[in-house]
Amino acid sequence: MTNSRVESGFDNIGNGLYRLQRLLSSRRVSSSLADAADLHVSQQGMQILRALRDGESRPVAEAARAARMDVGAASRQLRKLDDAGLTERSASSDNASVVLVRLTGRGAELAKRLQHVNNQHLRDALLGWTSAERDQLGHLLVRLVDDLQRTPYRSGT
Template identity: 40%
Template sequence: MVRFSSGYQQCGPSQNGRAVASSPKNESLDSISRTLARVMRVSGSRSMFARQAAAAGVGLTQPSYLLLRVLIDDGPLAMGALARAAQMDVGMATRQVGALVEAGLVTRDPDPADARVSLVAPTERGRRVAGSLQDVRRRHLQRALSGWTAAELQEFDRLLTRFFDDSVGTPIDD
């Protein structure tokens, strides 16, 4: 490790072989990365989702809820577009949509513009079921963030939205 007059420290090679300097900014980035991994592990866990679904009194799987949310947010979609929007394999999306159709939560009808294509759309019941689960999630956030001021919540929302937009819009490779 080499200490520079600027206070940065060279920590050694990164995974791609380039040296990485230790700095407050890099330390913050590492901390953010670790915290995001923890958030994704917990929020994306099947057990967390199962507890939320049970509290809402709904019998949805996590992938089914994701598809239903995409349809509610984006409107009727063809199966391929739905799978892409949910970042899901088409085969898995098709199986999940089949279960959602059987449960009366979505419909699958021919596209008026091209009868070879099926459009998937949420039903009113599907909207209510997703809304029940969303209400449970919102109440959980309200309790978890009850000590935050309105200004802190607005700033967190602004920064989280900016982070998401910047992350999605930035290529992974150099």
């Protein structure tokens, strides 16, 4: 295979990943998802709901990391979610300086609804795919993410 064909393959993968990243971070997509799930929270609020959907109490910093947000932004968003009765905070019994956050019953219900709408959308989008194609996509996505996380960046020169 020639070097230009190899580079073209990487360009196609990069372009596909770029398009996927833009799609997943789109405010329009988040708004459509929120409407379909009958949620009245921001895009960042949905990120926090997803990060906390396992039902466990966790430190705010850990919730922020799971939501891919900085701690300040996550704290501001958590204040709004607390006010809406979707999350609640408490001091850690092990370390009073650590603030834990978890979903309330209503927050867990909304996170579950959000996940259901997300899953239905994915099922609808992949309706024309065979079971083998869906399995292959799932395995390749997990493999790609694992490989990207463990591969350091190098200079392009």
